Amino acid sequence: MQSSAATLEIACGAFVDESTIDALFDELFPICRSITGRGLRRSLAIFERYMPLEIEGVPSGSQVFDWTAPPEWRIRSARLTGPDGSVVADLEESSLSVINYSAPVDAWLTLAELREHLHALPSLPTAIPYVTSYYQRRWGFCLSYDRLRALPEGAYHARIDSEFVPGAVEFGQCVLPGESEAEIVLSSYLCHPSLANNELSGPLALLAVYDRLSRWPRRRFTYRFILNPETIGSLCYLSRYGDHLRQTMAGGLVLTCLGGPSEKLSYQLTRRGNTLLDRVMEDIASEGVIPLEIRAFDPTDGSDERQYCSPGFNLPMGQIARTVYGRYPEYHTSLDNKEFMDIAAVARSASSIERILKRAEISWTYRNLAPYGEPQLGKRDLFPSLNSPDTRQHSSDHLSDERQFLKRSMMILNYSDGESSMIDIAARCGCAVGDLEPVLEKLEQVGLVAIEQGRSNG
């Protein structure tokens, strides 16, 4: 089987290029985001400049499956002052300095009283940890262990000016329509403050992929792009669009942790394990065109795919990452920064995801539109009008290009029965999916096959 690497190469004069990603990163990084509120809204607005996001919100207090949409967190300032008046932690300095969703406080405490409100990482003494307490009220500061250790006894002034007000859990989405109503869903989350690989790499790669796909001359699938706060945001999304996705979704990817030093992309299989993108990824991994590892589905860890792949939905949502959450010590700390993430790695990820999606387009299920008997290929100039023993070569060792094209046409037509994907048919032909692309395009052009309209079983 020959590689079809060529078909994965796409010339793309992307508008959202590496320098745009770089500038956007710098604008987004300092914002104190959370799962609700002003930081999230400002961040979504920045993405809206490049993609036509429609923003919706689920009001605080709404029942969302087993959850309740939380109130909006408004954080205005947060500062911890030491006995000598020096600033120990300050939101102005790092948006990680305060527990995300911290309750307000304005109090003088001894160091002993303060300790249970301070979070640091002994194992990474220079890092400020990222700590959240969305659903239980508490207040607290985060700081480096080095700083914590050096704190003197005395009276500390803890002041956090935050409040909880009725608001909404907001998310944004936009759609690039294609020839089929079957959808590929790309989703990333936007709620972590000042974290680079595990978080901003995801939305930034999503944007770059959006930009590239919007320039494709044709899209067979419809593509849906979603940005939401993690977990509660995808739950809110599913409460409104879950039924739609059940009807239309042919595949999907949660984009997360797409920067960092890892050479390989890392794909997590869907819960079903045999859907379109699962098979495309296995194909690509075995061809070695894009360095790619494949992970099993894991409902005990990860991101929004846990909601998409909950048993009530069981949607075909995979997850794609580069330097995976939890596998690097800087994860969820102030050391997960721009240097660690590397803008170039994010751009490479976006480019690879585009190539993966290009491959998905021709790996899907197509339907023979003339399935009763063989279509008459001769009248479409796909079969020789003269049938003579010297035009039929039966030595299969060395088929003429014309004869091979014809044989592949007949294979595609016979097996495009709504059950076999192009991956299955390529396997039957003993060739790569990419080798079928010109044949498939010809058959589409003469109207003999069309991409499956529904989401199919895949």
Add this chain to the structure above:
Amino acid sequence: MQSSAATLEIACGAFVDESTIDALFDELFPICRSITGRGLRRSLAIFERYMPLEIEGVPSGSQVFDWTAPPEWRIRSARLTGPDGSVVADLEESSLSVINYSAPVDAWLTLAELREHLHALPSLPTAIPYVTSYYQRRWGFCLSYDRLRALPEGAYHARIDSEFVPGAVEFGQCVLPGESEAEIVLSSYLCHPSLANNELSGPLALLAVYDRLSRWPRRRFTYRFILNPETIGSLCYLSRYGDHLRQTMAGGLVLTCLGGPSEKLSYQLTRRGNTLLDRVMEDIASEGVIPLEIRAFDPTDGSDERQYCSPGFNLPMGQIARTVYGRYPEYHTSLDNKEFMDIAAVARSASSIERILKRAEISWTYRNLAPYGEPQLGKRDLFPSLNSPDTRQHSSDHLSDERQFLKRSMMILNYSDGESSMIDIAARCGCAVGDLEPVLEKLEQVGLVAIEQGRSNG
């Protein structure tokens, strides 16, 4: 994977203990049972003392699928007297002495004439064989081959005082209700006269199991206990309750030959081969907690499971034995007696069956009651309310107990989709089913999962 032997141990102060079984055996053994009539009725009445059997009968002459319910056999006396007046065979001496369902006779015969009415076993010259002729009228006596050989020429008086009268094929059943309507059916047969391992061990073990299960603090399944004459009795039963079992039956066991010298229990798979108890037994056999061999389903031999597993019903009925019918020479002869059977072996069998059923309870399919998205574990104190990098350990080599409990919770929730059993989920977790028991109980307690109500596909 660690063994979960502990979960199979049940403290049980059984009322039907070994000495009760012993006394019941002695009361039941001499009765001349058959598939109808007074002996069967007396035997059922003895069991009614300990379990609330409801007795029903299908009248003689009723069409029962391809069969006709036979008339009732009344046997009053049967004696064969030799030329010298000595008693050659007598019902008073052994209930095996007369062919079961023998026609009446009162005649003088020469030894030559008599021979075709005499049954003995040359291969086991001291044993009286157990012979039946339910559906074709004949008369005859059974005796040891030693005695047969020694019979002198002369005139013999054969006198059998029996008659065939309209009656009924009777059976008894009772139910121990549980949390689910899904039923486990335990069945044994009661029609053999004066035979120990292959027969009385079955009903006695059934009674002991009933007694133990009636004392369980909770029963997830509903348990149904049936006593009937073999073959025609289970056909009569199925003619009335077959449709009910098709709706409710999650598993079942025919109890037979549960005494004898064999060390191992012997389980015969259901016809489907992949039902709940098939998988539980395979689990237990591979763990080695209970010594157990597994036999293939065999429609050409065995007991009432042949009726339950006929193609029109195809119910999930297995069979459990210890010293299996047909594998020991004493089978169906007077040598299958109390000494051979061993009361202690029967008691051990009952104890093992209880442990098997305990395991079945937690091996079944459960249903996530909040299947859309993940349930919010935090509000139920099953998830840390504070999310910080030091509370998330990603070294899977050494998970904290708390983190392992959480991961197993999430696995159970994600896969309790009505298709995966706890056996499947344990395999995914890389642990024994027993290891999931505390997690499952917690999730049941907070209302997040419940046992499948219907019989499911299993």
Add this chain to the structure above:
Amino acid sequence: MQSSAATLEIACGAFVDESTIDALFDELFPICRSITGRGLRRSLAIFERYMPLEIEGVPSGSQVFDWTAPPEWRIRSARLTGPDGSVVADLEESSLSVINYSAPVDAWLTLAELREHLHALPSLPTAIPYVTSYYQRRWGFCLSYDRLRALPEGAYHARIDSEFVPGAVEFGQCVLPGESEAEIVLSSYLCHPSLANNELSGPLALLAVYDRLSRWPRRRFTYRFILNPETIGSLCYLSRYGDHLRQTMAGGLVLTCLGGPSEKLSYQLTRRGNTLLDRVMEDIASEGVIPLEIRAFDPTDGSDERQYCSPGFNLPMGQIARTVYGRYPEYHTSLDNKEFMDIAAVARSASSIERILKRAEISWTYRNLAPYGEPQLGKRDLFPSLNSPDTRQHSSDHLSDERQFLKRSMMILNYSDGESSMIDIAARCGCAVGDLEPVLEKLEQVGLVAIEQGRSNG
């Protein structure tokens, strides 16, 4: 497992014996057949003498799925004369001399002008090739390469007296009814002029098989025999009978290339790959009773099975051949003649196909007519009325014939559930299908099983 070769031997005083096949061949061979017209009609009429074909036609111009039924080709004469008046090619000499469906011409041409209208095979310089141009109008002659090479310069007279008139695509069929409405379809094609192995061997073998099956004392299946011009003929057939076949067809064979020197028959699997005849052929191939190779389904080559196995129909149609098209150089040339084909080889093929069908009869799915509980075998003298330990042998090493017959009866009854075929049941019994034949016949005779009426899932 012992072989059941014996059951494949059938005594058959066939009327269509080898000498009849020989005579029919000589009558059919010279006829200038095509996919329509007088040659086809005359050929069908010859077959009608031996089998009650019903002839139908689909009128020229009719839409047939993606095709249009072509006009009828009337060819009266075709002669190419050289500069010296000598005959270069003449329809009178060989019906291969003119392109099948050649347009008319009457013109004088130079050798250079003529060349594009001449067809020869450099690789086989003594052979006249078989050339067709059904759907694009052109004219031309076919001749040996030796002759072509020797043609002198000069003026040639090309004269083809043909015309295209409204007519019909005709086909013929007849049915041998059997006990089940489930059908086995046998089809061959009749449109090639003066070609022996790849063509006449097929219809002649079909006729011989028809003759043999018409003499069977009983037929469980209904057998349908079809003769049609290749491709367009089977499309026309399917346009009228495809829906019927979807309801009734249990299996089928396209008969092609059944003569020639190959020792083995060659079976091409159906598209589904697991249908009745696929499994029968695999059984036979592994037993080695009939030398047989098995080929994968191939939609890019072959005969009418490509239409039956198009995705819209996906009928269980296999293909049987001996010396397969395209594997021998004489294919589609004048060298594919009677000597190459060998009448005796065709007769052997017919005999083997009869044996295969005989096996198919007992390999199919049967249905237990008393599926609830076990049927009462005793009342049908299939079970001993006296049940005694000495009549039950449990040493399975050496079962009595009677006991083995009983065990096989019980296996057939338990598994004849509409899903298991006799092949499946034989595998469970550890015997050959043929070993089950007497048991099956007995169970049919007493009314306990019957062949599946519908086409089943097979």
